[in-house]
Amino acid sequence: MPSIPEAELIRLQANQAHVRNICILAHVDHGKTTLSDSLLASNGIISSKLAGKVRFLDSRADEQERGITMESSAISLYFKIRRRAAAASIAAAANKANAAAAAAVAAGGVVTDQSNDTTTTAITSTTASSTEDSAANSGASTPAESVAEEYLINLIDSPGHVDFSGEVSTASRLCDGALVLVDAVEGVCTQTHTVLRQAWKESVRPVLVINKIDRLITELQFTPLEAYIHLNKILEQVNAVMGTFFSENVLEEDYRKKAEKKKEQGTTESTTGLEDTFSDWHVETQDDSHIYFHPSQGNVIFASAIDGWAFRVDQFAAIYAQKLGMKEGVLRKCLWGDFYLDPKTKRVIGYKGLKGRALKPLAIHLVLDNVWKVYDIVVVNPDKEMTEKVVKSLNLKVLPRDLRSKDTRAVLTTIFSQWLPLSTCVLLAVVEQLPSPAAAQKIRMPKMLHPFETTAPEPTEDWEKGMIACDPSSGVVAYVSKMVSVPLDVLPKNKRKTLSAEEMRERGRAQREHLVAAAKSAEMGEVGVHLDVDEVLANRELKEAEDKAAAEELEGKEALIGFSRIYSGTVRVGQKLKVLGPKYDPAYPTQHCSEVTVDSLFMIMGRDLIGLDQVPAGNVFGIGGLEGHVLKYGTLWSAEWEGGQNLVGKGLETAPIVRVALEPEDPSQMAQLVRGLQLLNQADPSVQVLTQETGEHVILTSGEVHLQRCMADLRERFARIEISMSEPIVPFRETAIDAPAQIVTSSAMAVNEAQGRDQVAKLISKSETGARGTIVATTPNRHVRFVVRTVPIPEDIKKYLSDNAEQIQAYVEDNGGIAKNNSGVAVLTGEVETGEKAKAQKKLLEELTPLFAKAGEEWKGREKDILAFGPRRVGPNLLINQLGFDFSRNRNSNNTDTVEEGHGGITVQDMAESILTGFQIATNGGPLCGEPMLGMAFFLQEIEILDNSQEAGGSGGEGRSKMAVSSGQVITSMRDACRLGFLEWSPRLMLAMYSCDIQTTAEVLGKVYAVIARRKGKILHEEMKEGTPFFSIQALLPVVESFGFSDDIRKRTSGAASPQLIFSHFEVLDMDPFWVPNTVEELEDLGEKADRDNVAKKYMDVVRKRKGLFVEQKIVEHAEKQRTLRKN
């Protein structure tokens, strides 16, 4: 078939009734791309010989290499049928077929009466021949006068791998119909569920394609009967899935109704059990037959995309109707199912009429047997003579050269492509079964606009009407589902201007020839690689012809094209449109809304783009000029219209869960990486990129395969630099609890850390008399001495502090006022300006007072003495003034009444600043592994300026300079004192936790539990989801253990469970990192080292190692077992 001129396609876009937007959905490796290949071949885009091998729509190098689709891609197809004429021609053709069949019988040498020719297989083939005859006739020899109908089919091929389910949801959002493929051997798989659900949610009408039937014949060697039973099972499975969706919906609706009713009852007090029973009845009576697949309804296609054939039972029905003298409609209904042909009466009978006779169902008899026969003679037991006979009887025009080919598969393909051409069958089904945009939008739009209402309100606004009617003359409403990054040199405007459409096609052909040549020379498996090489070569040649400079300029540059669907109106180049961002809210029409001019419009033809001037409603197209306006998805809206409705965010989005940190190999290329990440973020809707507080660049992807694709994209297209990947840094918190501390607490490490500097002087040490956690510290110059007591904050207060963190932060940051006037004044009592601040202060104080009162004697009333929060002045740790006097330096009184004037004019109040700073530093990096503390309180109990310092304060000036030194030393002393005090208690690490939602089926529940348990997760609860076979599990999982978790769980459960991880909180790991086995039992169980079992220590050591802190780890475990050989 010659390739279709673009002008045709453009013309067709305008005719809505003849436009179909479909996508191909299926589990991974069920043959989506292969199927689309065959459809492309019918349009002459690729050679029909190569259909199923090139995987044309897998345009990425890595897609070809791995053999899986990663990005959905679109292409527009042209399809021409003679609908009205077809009926007539079938009748006419059938007549001819009879004659032909007679001839075939004679040729076959089977002497049987034609009236009862349906009993032997030999003759079946002849009957088949007649069938095919008419099919071929109706397909090929159409009377010229019949009315030809032309269709434009916008096809989107979507990936099947779990990781790319985001792509699937965008694809289904754009389409009105879907081809759902199921592998005939594998049956319904997990992704089949997902895509069916997706289609259901988006109210996209599906057509089932049972693919790879050839495998039943050649691999499994099923007989037609076995195959029939098998296929029926698959149908049942699929229908069962559809049934659950339906029941789910019905139940949900029912619940809602009941809830509403209850609400009403609450007000009116009129209750009857009767109504409930009625609603139950209602469930039963809702008709669900329309959602199921059945061959007789024409929404099931049997196919083998690799061999290029497909059929629906109607095709056969049309043929046999004539032959068996039955009405076509009747035959179509009984051609699949428990219907048999009584050989004597020539009537179709049901199972009851069988009366024990071993008859084959009609489906086998008339349909499957024939297909099996062809396979048998061509592939399984090659028989040249029979093949020729069959070909002849089928009235196919096969070149003898092709027939004689040694490659039986090629012969098979040739025969089938004429007998049961895949593209015709599939496209016909698409045209017949799937709705046109206008029809589909009538159903889909109300659902999209009012997702929570069962019955949509009548459209009132212009735009609503426009969308529902799919009206090209209305204003523009379009949805951009993703931004595709394409190399600039692909854009039509960047192709040479002189290139006419004809020439472009010529060029395309040349390229395709290259492909063909490459594919032929290469082995099947290696096609992808070779193709690429050739492609590159071809491209290079072409480029040489072009202006080199221009080419260089364009090379490697990427442009972003919006992948969109227009619901209403007509977009034109140069038109001004409003862009509504994903966060757009009709209530605030000015936010997240910007205006753009349409730069260019494209028809997307796989990897090529064709420039357009305008696109009318109901089409899928590419749009340029949105760069910078649409990040990932958005809504386009006519500029004339006020307001707007956000079409985004109503899809089923899967949150990305695999987290990795990225860094350039060469540190100087940071800027490129950031730029690349920005591009990636725009080009892939299901990836999230963020810069963390730690300075890490983290990307979140929806799976490992997705991650690999993103990395390939970054390395080769967006950033073009070497990038290294690592586990992201996991945050911890340090806290202590009131439990017996390990004796080793102040073990090697702690001592090293806290006292390293002052080891000799013992300047900072435990107080002999004070309560637990009391530390007495003296600065190294023996000038200042203070006492600090560390106490874990009681649970209630801790909770309050973390719950109200934002409030406190707002208060503290807002309220520079306190510290402004006086450092060292209590945060919550200082004089504040009136208004908001005072209110906030009062509120905090009031709420804290009862909590402090409850916490015990030492806490009571202390809320007024809080000097500071920490770290960063806002955290969940407290510094509390227990001095008994005002610690603030009252600057306003200009030192006239300070407490101690004697020490060279230095007062303890002068030290307040340093104490605070020391506290902030200590809480920002605790003694365990330098992570922030959480929930610790430090009571400042005593502070004094010592007189007996070596150089007793002389003049004021000297004292001043000494104070500068002291204040520095107070900072470090305070820091170390806080840390040491912390270790007096039983220290604990706090782990960041993910809350984890998992949906899974009952079968793999155990495996899910196993994975969670192995990763030290905790199950919170599980429950059965009503109306579905799913369980939903809620669990907590430590972030440290989460790397690779989603992949693990998917592998273990074969993809049946996929988790969602959201950071929830920090949780204490109840294990002292310094714990070692002490008791006899523990020693017996764990041995002396026990480092295997002390998880807390393990975590702590990892962090310390990363930070280059001292790790208590032996370099050599067994001194004696070192290598004793000399070096040379």
Place this chain on the structure above:
Amino acid sequence: MVIVQPNSQIKLTNVSIVRYRKGGKRFEIACYKNKVMEWRSGVEKDLGEVMQIDNVFLNVSKGQAANKDDLMKCFKTEDRNAIILEILKKGELQVGEKERASMLEGMYRDIATTVAEKCVNPETKRPYTVTMIEKAMADLHLSVNPSRSAKSQALDVIKQLLEKKTIPIARAQMRVRIVVPSKDGKRIKDKLMTMIASKEDEDLDENYEWTCLIDPGQFRPINELLQAETKGKGQLEMLSLTETKQGDEVF
């Protein structure tokens, strides 16, 4: 002359000698390699894992043990264990290969961590990750000096990084508040303004107040200036140690 026969000979392999001078005599003990540092840091608690031979020598390689008199004379005790402990604690030791490696690695990490803490990317106002700093340090061909403190070396590294410009880097600035009585304020304002990096907020009434960002190196000079000029009435208050952007930023 003693005939040295193979079976009566003890070959010392895998040995690391700790020497200690006391009372004009040199004592040695024979330890395992890579173990003495661990003993000193308290990681290794089993003396048997540290000592090869439980004896004090005058010369380990010659097998010359120290006699009791010498020990008594120098250490004032006969308890050999106590002597060994003292030598282990105070003696000079040969640092093992692995010890050195792990020490240097730890030091390297520590320097990188310190640099990462003190610096930001001036374009984004965010810190660099430690691994990024390590890569940049590798670019500088930095050799770690085990005898200098990590912090002073880190400051050196920062200087070198600033010069070499492999990555855009800057010292994270401190945010401070300066409060000075107005009469002093007028006088030292100009001087102060040359010392700070950027002014964020200014309040000139009864007391002069500035909230500003300064380079950490300027903290002490400013403090000294204030102390000298205002007789303790001026205040320098640190608001945050490193001024970095907080929170995650989603692209």
